[in-house]
Amino acid sequence: MFILMPHSNSSWIFLGVLMALGLLCALAPPARATQVILRGAWMMAPARSIAPQPPDAVATQALRVFDTHGLVHLPRGSHGTWVRLLPAAGTWPAGQWMLVIDQPGLGVVDLHAPGQAPQRQALEDLDQGALHTPGQLAFRLENLRGDAPLWLFFQPNPWLGSSMHFALRTPQAWAQQANGWLAFVSSALTVLVVMSLMGLWFGMLLRDRAYLLYAVYVLAYALLSAVSMGYAFHPLQLGWVARDPAMVARVAGGIAGAASILFAARFADLYRHLPWSRRLVQVLAGLFIAIVLLSLAPWAAPRALGGWLQNPVVVLAGPSVLILLILAWSRGSRYAGFFLLGWSPLVVLTVCDSLQSFDLLQSWMWLQRASLAAAAFEALVLIAGLADRTLAARRDHRQALHxxxxxxxxxxxxxxxxxxxxxxxxxxxSGPLSVLFVDLDHFKRLNDHAGHQAGDQALVALVRTMRLELREDDLLGRYGGEEFMVLLPGQSLSQALGVAERLLQAVRLRRLATSVDLPGLTVSIGAAEAQPGESLPRLLGRADQAMYAAKHNGRDQVQADPLPQRQPLQG
Incomplete structure (x- = not known):
């Protein structure tokens, strides 16, 4: 599997192109062909009834006009909310039309159109014949009469309000826009689910909690998006979500918020770069966990409190974590930069979306689409960052072992x-094995006359010379001081003696001298071949004895240990 690693310019270009394409798809405006301009107004329902009827002339005096070119935030009180729509041109056009509500939120919506039977729809409706796509409700209208108003009744929903948009489109324009939107939502949610499963797999495989927090965060955000857009009901048909979608959305949002903050702290190593941030991170994550617990309460009051807290906590936590990441990045946290790249677009868009519940930014109708595109982009960037982090940890581990x-x-x-x-x-x-002990002659005299730096240079030069005479499979190492060991797998004693003679000759020719007052340095070599079942101390003792025999016999020579039965030297 290919995992994007943003180490190269091409990787960053790929990520940039991906983000641009996603945002272009997300921000593409809905089809406006043959769209009818509407005039809108809303009011709180004066009283709750089992079969609500459109308000009379007296009640309509409480209507509040809103601009249908943007979003309108409709509170859903204890009695519900009425919306009146009229054609801006004065009369309704003839033919078939689709009344489309973008981002209607959860809850039941009733349509009362003149000359037609009332229609009822909801995003959480599992009816296969329902005319809605992710994030939209659509009502079919035919032969509207004159200037009679369309009345929409949004049934009471104390848990979630919504900023929505109303449009009247031809069936063809609606179908084209709905199919494109369905394809985009499906693609974005697929990216989120796949990335979360990858994070879960690598988290279990590597036993890294950062991957597990990432998986929980992305999967919870995918569930939140699927519920708020109605994708969980059409086409997924998730009945367990439909039983209480508002509670599921709040729980998913709370889990996503807490997991994202804890993931950011671990991934960006906030506690190391900003030790004082630990308490703040715990408080912010705790607020989201409190929303989850309140939403799961069996009583209406705490559940309502959880719903009320959600948007303010998002508005508070998003900028706070961004500031922490910027500070950590400025203090050298490489992965805070990764997180800022991936998370910043989503958190800014999420905060802006929450601000719409306070009647702000109502002309930004593209926020929901942009948020979903940003979430998919973030999932890709963060999984790349996690992969980079894992490879860096493995590289550091290899370097430590080295x-x-x-x-x-x-x-x-x-x-x-x-x-x-x-x-x-x-x-x-697995076969013959011989050992050479190589000792640099007169090394102490070199150190005394020319200094330790000269001695170090002589050791480095000796190693460079010996490596030129050894095979790739041979192992060369420093046993201690000026003494080296060569392991010769697959070499008998006679072959090892040939290697040792080559080493002697190479050192002589190299003349490892660092002072004109000293003769060229030489080496004394002892050789021994391992015997079947021989222990490591016994083999080392024989090779060591052979090397000391070479020194005793005049240095600059090779001696083999011919007596494998001899006991190793003691002490």
Whole structure:
């Protein structure tokens, strides 16, 4: 599976193009062909009845006019809300038309049209014959009479208000716009679900809670979007959601809010870059969790409180977390930058959408579409950031292992790594195995006369010289001080002696001298071949004895240990 990693310019370009295409699809205005301009007004229903009837002339004096070119926020009190629609031209056009309500919110809507039977619809209606697409209700109208008003009754819904838009379109224009919108919503929600499942899988696989918080956040946001747009009912037909969609929406929103804040704190490492932010993060996440608990309460009062708190908490938490991310990014948090790139468009749009419940930004009818596009874009950016974070952690782990196994001066294996590899080779017993102990002659004299820096340079030069004579499968490491070990898998003792002679000759030719007052340095080498079932200390002891024999016999030579039965040196 290809996971986008925004390390290269092409990756950033791809993300930018993806965002641009998504926003273009989301922000494309609804079809306005042959659309009728309307005049609208609304009022709270004066009294609740089982079969409400349009208000009389006296009651209509309480109507409040609104601009149908933008959104209107309709409160849904204890008795419901009436909306009156009239043609701006004075009379209704002939023929068939579709009255479309964009973003109607949850709850039942009744249409009373002159000369027609009342019609009833709701986003949460599971009736397969209902004329609505995600985020829209549509009523079919035929042969409207003169200038008689259309009356819409929004039944009481104390949990969720909504900012909606009314339009009268031809059936063809409505179908074209509805099909495009359905395709876009399906694509965006598919992206969210797939990304959340990827996060869940990698979270369990890597045991990383950041992935799990990401999965919970994205999946909860997808559920919230599906419920608020009616997608959970058509085409998904989720009956368990339809039983109490307002409660499900609030719970999903609360979980999404809490998970997003906790994910941001962990992903961007806020507590390390901003230690004082821990309490603020806990408070903000706690507010969303409180909304969840209130919404699950069996009593009406706490559930109403949970619904009332949702928008103010979103307006408070969104900018607060953005400020924390900006501060963390300014202090060196690379992944705060990732989060800002992905999350900023969505949180700004979400806050703006919440502000519409306070009768603000009512001309921004594209917010819902843009929010869904931004959510899909954010899911892609954050999964890429998580992948980058995981690869960086693995890279750091490999580097730490490398530092733990490698000698800092020479770049060869250190003593611990050498012994580990040798023990593994002895246990495998996959063929001949020989060991060379290489000691730099007169190294102490070099340090005393030319200094330790000269000694370090000589060790580095020795390693460079030996590597040129060794195979890729051979392992070279620093055993300690000026003593090195060479592991020769697949090499018998006679073959190992040939390698040792080449090393001697290479060092002689290189003349590892760092001072004109000193002769060229040489090496003494001891060689031993592992015997079947031989222990690591016994093999090392024999190779070490052979090396000391080479030194005792005059240095600058190779000695083999011919007595595998000999006991290793003690002490």
């Amino acid at each position: 530092r733990a196994e490698v000698d800092a001066l020479t770049g060869t294996l250190n003593r611990g790594a050498l012994l580990t590899h040798l023990q593994e080779m002895l246990e495998l017993e």
